[in-house]
Amino acid sequence: MTNAPVKKVPIHLQSSQNRLLIKNGKIVNDDGMEDLDVYIEDGIIKQVGRNLIIPGGTRTIDATGKLVMPGGIDPHTHFELEMMGAKSADDFYKGTRAAVAGGTTCVIDFVLPQKGQSLLEAYANWREKADGKVCCDYGLHVGVTWWSPQVRKEMQQLTTEQYGINSFKMFMAYKDAWMLDDYDLYCAIETCAELRALPQVHAENGNIIARNTEKLLAKGVTGPEGHQLSRDEEVEAEAVNRACVIANQASSPLYIVHMMSRSAVRALQQARARQRHVLLGETLAASVGTDGSHYGNSCFRHAAAHVLSPPLRPDPATPQALCEALADDDLQLIGSDNCTFHEKDKELGKNNFCKIPNGVNGVEDRMAILWQKAVNTGIMDPCRFVAVTSTNAAKIFNMYPQKGRVAVNSDADLVVWDPKLERTISAATHKQAVNFNIFEGQHVVGSPQYVIVNGRVCLDDGELRVVEGFGKFIKTAVDSPAVFGSAPAPAAAPAQLDVSHVSNGSPSPDLGNMT
Numbered sequence: 001m002t003n004a005p006v007k008k009v010p011i012h013l014q015s016s017q018n019r020l021l022i023k024n025g026k027i028v029n030d031d032g033m034e035d036l037d038v039y040i041e042d043g044i045i046k047q048v049g050r051n052l053i054i055p056g057g058t059r060t061i062d063a064t065g066k067l068v069m070p071g072g073i074d075p076h077t078h079f080e081l082e083m084m085g086a087k088s089a090d091d092f093y094k095g096t097r098a099a100v101a102g103g104t105t106c107v108i109d110f111v112l113p114q115k116g117q118s119l120l121e122a123y124a125n126w127r128e129k130a131d132g133k134v135c136c137d138y139g140l141h142v143g144v145t146w147w148s149p150q151v152r153k154e155m156q157q158l159t160t161e162q163y164g165i166n167s168f169k170m171f172m173a174y175k176d177a178w179m180l181d182d183y184d185l186y187c188a189i190e191t192c193a194e195l196r197a198l199p200q201v202h203a204e205n206g207n208i209i210a211r212n213t214e215k216l217l218a219k220g221v222t223g224p225e226g227h228q229l230s231r232d233e234e235v236e237a238e239a240v241n242r243a244c245v246i247a248n249q250a251s252s253p254l255y256i257v258h259m260m261s262r263s264a265v266r267a268l269q270q271a272r273a274r275q276r277h278v279l280l281g282e283t284l285a286a287s288v289g290t291d292g293s294h295y296g297n298s299c300f301r302h303a304a305a306h307v308l309s310p311p312l313r314p315d316p317a318t319p320q321a322l323c324e325a326l327a328d329d330d331l332q333l334i335g336s337d338n339c340t341f342h343e344k345d346k347e348l349g350k351n352n353f354c355k356i357p358n359g360v361n362g363v364e365d366r367m368a369i370l371w372q373k374a375v376n377t378g379i380m381d382p383c384r385f386v387a388v389t390s391t392n393a394a395k396i397f398n399m400y401p402q403k404g405r406v407a408v409n410s411d412a413d414l415v416v417w418d419p420k421l422e423r424t425i426s427a428a429t430h431k432q433a434v435n436f437n438i439f440e441g442q443h444v445v446g447s448p449q450y451v452i453v454n455g456r457v458c459l460d461d462g463e464l465r466v467v468e469g470f471g472k473f474i475k476t477a478v479d480s481p482a483v484f485g486s487a488p489a490p491a492a493a494p495a496q497l498d499v500s501h502v503s504n505g506s507p508s509p510d511l512g513n514m515t
C-alpha cells in the first residue's frame with residue numbers, strides 16, 4: 001500500500017467522475033445475500049440488479065468471489081480528545097483515514113464538554129476540529145458531563161435541525177471529571193426521553209472505583225494491573241443494572257456503550273426481561289479481539305496501552321462470549337472506542353495507574369477482528385456481521401437507509417470484502433498515528449479489497465487513496481424509528497421545554513430480533 005497523500009481534488013470535479021459498476025459480487029445486507037451488480041453515480045447507488053444498462057466511461061470493479069457490504073459504521077470514536085492531561089493521537093484526518101483502510105465509511109465521535117462548559121460551545125469546537133479533515137462522513141454524540149437548567153435547554157437546542165444531534169452520553173464513572181450522580185443522570189435521561197433522543201451511558205460505579213483505587217495505591221499497587229483490579233466485572237454490571245432502572249423510571253430507551261464483560265451482558269438481559277423500552281448494548285473490537293491478561297505484562301508500555309474503561313477482562317472466555325452475544329442479539333453493535341495515546345502520554349501514569357490516559361486503538365481493525373473471531377469461527381454469518389458493524393448503527397442513530405444498506409438511493413458507502421485476503425495486524429503497517437497496536441501479530445483472514453466512500457474509490461485494490469476533507473457531517477434527527485418506533489410518547493414535557501418539533505415514532509424497521 002503506497003501512502004502518498006492524494007492531492008485535494010475539488011469535490012464538484014470528483015463526483016462527476018464517479019461512475020462505477022461493481023460486478024459479479026455477492027451483496028450482503030443485514031437481512032440477506034444476493035448475487036447482484038451495483039451501479040453508482042455521483043456518490044449514490046443508482047441501480048442494483050443484473051445486466052444493468054450503464055453509460056460509457058463507467059469504471060468496473062470485478063467483485064467475483066467477493067462480498068459487497070455496506071461500509072462499516074463505527075458508533076464510538078474519540079479523535080483529538082483531550083483527557084487526563086493528554087490528547088488522543090489519532091486526529092480526524094488520520095483516524096478516519098485508518099477507518100477507511102479497515103472498511104469503515106462513517107464514524108460517530110463524542111463531543112465531551114468539561115464540567116461547566118456549554119454543550120453548544122463544545123459542539124462548535126468538535127465541528128471545527130473535524131470539518132475539513134474527515135476522509136469519510138461522521139456524526140456526533142454529545143456528552144452530558146454536568147447538569148443544570150442551561151444544560152437541559154442546550155440539549156433541546158442540539159436536537160434541532162440546526163445541530164443534528166440525536167444521542168447524548170452520560171458517565172457513571174470518571175468521578176470529578178465527567179461523572180453524574182444518580183439524580184442528575186435521571187434528569188438527563190428524562191430529558192432525552194422528552195426529546196426522543198437516545199441516552200447512552202458509560203456504565204461503571206465511579207464511587208466504588210474511587211475507593212478501590214485509594215486502597216490499591218495505599219497497598220503500593222501502582223502498576224497498570226491496578227486498573228482492572230479497581231473495577232472488576234461486578235462494578236460494571238452493577239452500573240448496567242442501575243442505569244436500566246433509572247431509564248425505566250424515566251420511561252426511556254437506553255444504549256449502554258462499551259460493554260466489556262459477561263456479567264454486564266447478563267445484567268442487560270435481566271433488565272430486558274422486565275422492561276418495555278428498547279435497551280441496546282455495544283461492545284468493542286478490543287473486547288472481542290484481546291483480553292485483560294496484558295495488564296500483567298512486565299513492560300509498562302505494553303500493559304498501559306491496554307488500559308481503557310471498563311477494562312479488558314482477565315476471564316479468557318470473555319471474547320467468545322461477547323461474540324456470541326453479538327450473534328444472538330443480546331448485544332446489537334460493535335464499536336472501537338478508538339482513543340489512542342502516544343507512549344509519553346501513557347507514561348503520565350507510570351507511578352499511578354489511575355493517571356494512565358484511558359483508551360486503545362480499534363478503528364482500523366474493528367471489522368477484520370470481528371470477521372476473524374466471529375465469522376471465520378462460525379459464531380455469526382455475514383448478514384449478522386453487516387448488522388452489527390453497520391446497519392444497526394445506521395438504524396439506531398437514524399441514518400438508515402441513507403447509510404447501512406446496499407440499496408438504490410443509499411449513499412455509495414461500500415466495502416468489497418475479500419474473505420480470503422490474509423494479513424497480520426501490526427503497528428509497523430497500520431495507518432493509525434500510534435506505534436502500538438493491541439492486536440499486534442494477530443493473523444486475520446478477511447479484509448477489504450476496495451472501500452468506496454460516497455462513490456469515490458478510497459481503498460483501491462489495497463491502495464489507500466483517501467481525500468482529506470472529503471467526508472461531511474451527518475445531521476441526525478431524533479425519534480429514530482428503530483428506538484422509539486413502538487415506544488409510547490413520554491409523559492407531557494414540562495411547559496418550559498418546547499418539544500413541539502418532535503414527530504410521533506413511525507413503525508420501526510426490524511432491528512434484527514430486538515427484544
Ligand SMILES: C[C@@H](CNC(N)=O)C(=O)O
Nearest residue numbers: 308309310337339358359
Ligand atoms: C472517554 C473514553 C475513553 N475511553 C475509554 N473507554 O477508556 C470513554 O470512556 O469512552
Ligand SMILES: [Zn+2]
Nearest residue numbers: 202257258309
Ligand atoms: Zn466511556
Ligand SMILES: [Zn+2]
Nearest residue numbers: 299300301302
Ligand atoms: Zn514492551
Ligand SMILES: [Zn+2]
Nearest residue numbers: 076077078337
Ligand atoms: Zn469512548
